[in-house]
Amino acid sequence: MPDPVLQVEDLCVSFTSGGVTADVVRDLSVRLDGGRTLAVVGESGSGKTITGRAIMRLLPRGASARGRIVVAGREMLSADERELRRARGSDVAMVFQDSMSALSPYLDIGAHIAQAVRLHDPSVTRRAARARAVEMLDRVGIPEPAGAVRRFPHEFSGGMRQRAVIAMALVNRPALLIADEPTTALDVTVQAQILALLRELQREYGMAMLLISHDFGVVGRAADDVLVLYAGRQAEYGSLRDIFEQPAHPYTAGLRAATPRLDARLDTGGERTRLRAIPGAPTSLRDAGPGCAFAPRCGLADQVGERCVVEAPLPTVRPTSEGGGPHLAACHLDRLPALKEVAR
Amino acid sequence: MSEPILEMTDVSKRYRTAGGFGRGRKGFLAVDGVSLHVERGEALGLVGESGSGKSTLARMANGLVVPTSGTVRTDGQDIARLGRRGLRRLRRNVAMVFQDPLASLNPRQTVRQTLENVFRAHGETTSTAELVALLESVGLGADYLGRYPHEASGGQLQRVAVARALALKPDLIIADEPTSALDVSVRAQILNLLADLQRDQGISFLHVSHDLAVIRLYSDRVAVMQRGRIVETGPSDEIFRSPQHPCTRALVEATPEAELPA
Known part of the structure; x- marks a missing residue:
């Protein structure tokens, strides 16, 4: 290399x-x-x-x-x-x-x-x-x-x-x-x-x-590759494809869902779409406690429980698509459920 | 059919330019013979x-900018003929939300003072219960009443600005890039809030934005402006599905989608 x-x-x-x-x-x-x-x-x-x-x-x-x-x-x-x-x-x-x-x-x-x-x-x-x-x-x-x-x-x-x-x-x-x-x-x-x-x-x-x-x-x-930061820490890192197609951090998935898209209403047959907003506001590392800085805004923290509040997650290896480089996410959840459950 | 809440007919605005830079002595024609209307309960995206x-066009809709020629009617009334009291009444019915909430709120007033002043300016009194209900309608708790602008985040402040606009139960809200200064995750909250107000309270919207995806999500009808003129207007779905004017097409094509390149 x-x-x-x-x-x-x-x-x-x-x-x-x-x-x-x-x-x-x-x-x-x-x-x-x-x-x-x-x-x-x-x-x-x-x-x-x-x-x-x-x-x-x-x-x-x-x-x-x-x-x-x-x-x-x-x-x-x-x-x-x-x-x-x-x-x-x-x-x-x-x-x-x-x-x-x-x-x-x-x-x-x-x-x-x-x-x-x-x-x-x-x-x-x-x-x-x-x-x-x-x-x-x-x-x-x-x-x-x-x-x-x-x-x-x-x-x-x-x-x-x-x-x-x-x-x-x-x-x-x-x-x-x-x-x-x-x-x-x-x-x-x-x-x-x-x-x-x-x-x-x-x-x-x-x-x-x-x-x-x-x-x-x-x-x-x-x-080519994307690094997602939240409150001064690495939330997720991966190839563009992995970040877009199989995000492994609830924040990455939530950000994507909160972004308005031009074809939004074509998808829903003319119905007006509501954006899936992430509740609360971004914080900085200064205001974060000992746990995951995103936990207070995360719709999935309940599934993990107390661990999210007391222990900051370290980046761990996630699945990659073919030919993709390393894919890392700092989340206690091993797998994200379908996107619609990510933001509350 | 009832009258449109806003009707602008052949409206122009010429700004005089100091020193005659570039555009010459005739000044700068910011808006050039524009006609548009907003129906009751409708959201028009500009x-x-x-x-x-x-922005100049939006500001002419509530009398913040006086047109050089043409007429602006809100609720059927020609706003050029309104006196001081008429203008005050107009501003009850037509409220405005700006891009930067921090700049549009007085840093030395608490949220309570900011909201109370709206009522006072229109000779009304209000109760704490009413103010709390107002804040709740934009998703903020009663504890915000005592806060100063620097004690709240951008998204919270924009909620306060929306509450201020809602205070006197307007028929029309003019929102000039209301989410451009906000973080992505917060922008969605404010867009949903505005969409709910239109749906639940029947408030009409003139929504100004450079962001087509925002306008798409949010508007029943769209008007596209280029060099002071409206070059294309129509139902939101049609405009985005098959843009006709080159300017609209260029905008649609250039809008980056959060998608993998094909």
Whole structure:
């Protein structure tokens, strides 16, 4: 097996404020190979964004990470500032939801990309860096790239801006791209284009992608494997097919059932469908007790009994479909009953 | 047949643009000669991309935005002819729920104060029992009366916002992206709540959303907006089964389903 582009082992992230330390991510392990996309799915407080930031070592003040993160062979948690600077951009780059805040309003688009080139390799001349910017804008599908490099962020539409940010992130050909809700702020038609572009560039560059999203629709279009987080812990991990067709965690199944579908009413012969909602609201690890964080919202906890409240379940191996990779779920139930019983 | 609860005829809205950026001196035509109606007890879904004019149109329906031309009638009355008191009456009958509940609730008022103010604004008094019943109708317990917005989750706050909209027993609720800011697992709760209100209390809805799957689940009829115009309208089932206009087709095709790619 080749070395993975990203390897995370037993990652814990904690916040300290007022002398109190609380974990927001606990015991997370991830392995991601080149050319593959892992979707990290979760809701508020699930720790999906903080995990992405921990990999980049971009944690907010007061947060600290333990465990092991290896990106393209480099230990990220023990790296010093100089090493980190080298890693960011060339080994790992990030695209955020809000493209406007990732760009400086005072610099034209070309300057952003050229800066990324020259930070990575100071021997590149300004002129050459600028030429790379034009090339890269052309590659991400921005029309008239030679003119576009001179335009400013506010002159671009949301979709074009996201393309420019992708150009900036990928200009140094990173081994790993972390995309944190890259299409959430965009219209559906533009969203589809951006996802297609990311997939295309990924194939071309052979890079690994960590796609952070709350939307199973986006995940279904772009992911190879899926990691479902709940309250800072791994709820389920598996291939896209296993996660969609035989979810083994009640939360995964519940999330799928709670997502409105375009063909919903065609299925039911014109009857209006009610969504199967999960009761309550997502919690964070801070508010979770010693048991399973999902237990208070879980329609199946009664079937297991007290164990769900007193003991946090560890990920265990679940059945996989043909050719699927590992499938793990952290639930005391060995088998989920039919979907309709999952949410109360 | 009774009159539609909402009838908009050839309504336009032109925003003046400062500095004449891009669109020139004539301003920006956000809504361009739109006619639509909502029958009593009906849920009309309004979809379109950002900038298509759907929010402006929704805000004209209850007088928050004044149309540049055209007429808006609620309950048969032309809202341009309403005086101050008439407008106040209008806002009893037509309530609004916004996207971000935290932004639409006063952070310094408890839920009780927020709800009481609705009654006070319309010269009415209310009892604790009534307020509790109101909260219960949106699935919240009496203990929420004493809470401030920061003490509740997004889904709970959106329930409070729905309770506020329901307080004066409106005939029509205009919901502008009411679930877009909520977590997936919570979004379903609010959508079910709104669907129940339509079914059980006969409230009409104008539901604005960019999310076709939400609109599909929820609306009897759908109107699709593009660049300030309605380009297609019809029964929800028909629109989604066989979209006619290229804009509708593009929206339907681009909507990602939580399905495995074929």
